Amino acid sequence: MTRDVPPAEFDIDGSLVAELIASQHQDLAHLPLTFLASGWDNDIYRLGDELLVRLPRRQFGADLIHMEQRWLPELARGLPLDVPEPLRHGTPQGDYPWPWSICRYFPGNSALDYSFGAGEIDFESAAMSLASFCSAMHKPAPASAPANEYRGVPLSDRSALTMGYLAEVEDLVGVSTLVDIWNNAVSVPPWDGPPLWIHGDLHPGNLIVDRAGEITAVIDFGDLTSGDPATDIAVAWMLFPDNYRSKFRDLLIDQGMLPGTWERARGWALAIGVTVLAHSSRSPVYFDLGVRTLRAVQSDEGDLVGIEDFM
Structure with missing residues (x-):
């Protein structure tokens, strides 16, 4: 028997993401927003041509987002390949309970x-x-x-x-x-x-x-x-x-x-x-x-x- 990707503990849609960005990062609210992927821990949206929004879909993912926000900016300076260090931090708002991040989009x-x-x-x-x-x-x-x-x-x-x-x-x-x-x-x-x-x-x-x-x-x-x-x-x-x-x-x-x-x-x-x-x-x-x-x-x-x- 095999197991599947864990279910979301919070359902995320484009309107929620747009609302979070408009409220917390108003200077980015004009950029087009497109759903990109849903993983084990996060939903990912493309924001304009150069940015991604990563939002936890379960508590475990929220813990990981917090960890990335803490450590990636420090580690990125010494690495020879690009990494998704968070450029902007998002906070819980309304019914959405977790921190989230905006980072660079890497083409490919x-x-x-x-x-x-x-x-x-x-x-x-x-x-x-x-x-x-x-x-x-x-x-x-x-x-x-x-x-x-x-x-x-x-x-x-x-x-x-x-x-x-x-x-x-x-x-x-x-x-x-x-x-x-x-x-x-x-x-x-x-x-x-x-x-x-x-x-x-x-x-x-x-x-x-x-x-x-x-x-x-x-x-x-x-x-x-x-x-x-x-x-x-x-x-x-x-x-x-x-x-x-x-x-x-x-x-x-x-x-x-x-x-x-x-x-x-x-x-x-x-x-x-x-x-x-x-x-x-x-x-x-x-x-x-x-x-x-x-x-x-x-x-x-x-x-x-x-x-x-x-x-």
């Missing part, structure tokens, strides 16, 4: 859209861009960094959840092989360095690709936290074909990736891939992402390592 499509015919990704460029992004992002985080019990933690903390999801999708993927891969990843020594900043949700749907096929922006920092950088490096199995995944790995090694990180990242890719698959019964795009990620994880079976490789 998500890398996930490219998987369905939007164009071709320049994977050579993507490997270099994402390696540089990860290197810049993965810096020591302060003790006050947001906590997240599902990201950046030791892989063993995710075992019960991952095994449960594997049981739910056993008719879709080769579960026995994936269990072996998971056990090997868990056997790799956990991250023992300082907690590093991590994006927390670095998958193709959160990468913006321009018409030239190059990654120009990373969006949706709602899972921003600190911990094991392998969480982000899992994008290797979600985005890249085999040969470019190897290039991405080599670039990360050149930039100082520590031993064991790549092997844990493979475990994170499995955990994220099966989670996506278990929640995507009504989303063909994310269903495909989950299947492709798990197949990529399985395609590296010859690279299985265990704890003895790190002793």
